Amino acid sequence: MTYGMEKILISACLVGDKTRYDGHGNYNPLIKELLEKYELVPFCSEVEGGLPTPRKPSERKGSRVVNNAGKDVTKNYLKGAEMALNICKYLDIKVAILKENSPACGVHQIHDGSFSGKLIKGEGTTTELLRKNGITVYSESEISELLK
Ligand code: SF4
16 A cells, blocks of 8 residues: 555666666665655656667766767757656655766766766756755665665
8 A cells, every 4th residue: 555655756777677878777775665665656867858778878068968979869858857847746746866977867976978987066957957846856875864
C-alpha cells in the first residue's frame, strides 16, 4: 500500500533503467531502503526530451547543451526539464534525487563542456529548473540524508 507515502522524483538510471547515454543504468543499492519510506517516481530528462538511447554524450556549455559531435541539443534538455517540473507539480513532489555529473541531472557538479572528463561546480538543466521552482534536489551520494 503506497497511498500516503511522500513521492520523490528520481533519475530513472538510479533505479536501474538503462537510460544512460551508453545504454546502461546506474542502479543504486539504497533504492530498496528508499522504497520502504517513499514512493519513487523515476524520470529521465534526456529520454523524455526526445533523445535516443544510446546517444552521444552531451555536456553543458553555459546555458546551452551540446553533444560531442557539436550538435546543439539544448531544446531536448529544456523539454525534459519542463516535463520533470510538470510531473512534480502534478504529483505535488517537493524533493528529487538526481544523478550527479549529468548535464541534465547534475546536482553539485557537471562536466566542463570540453569532453575531457573534467568536472566543475554546477548543476544540470533539470536540477536548475526544479530548484528555481522550490524543489529540493539531492544527489545519489546524499540519499542517506533521506533515510534518517
Ligand atoms: S538524464 Fe538523468 S536520468 Fe537520464 S540517464 Fe542522464 S542522469 Fe540518468
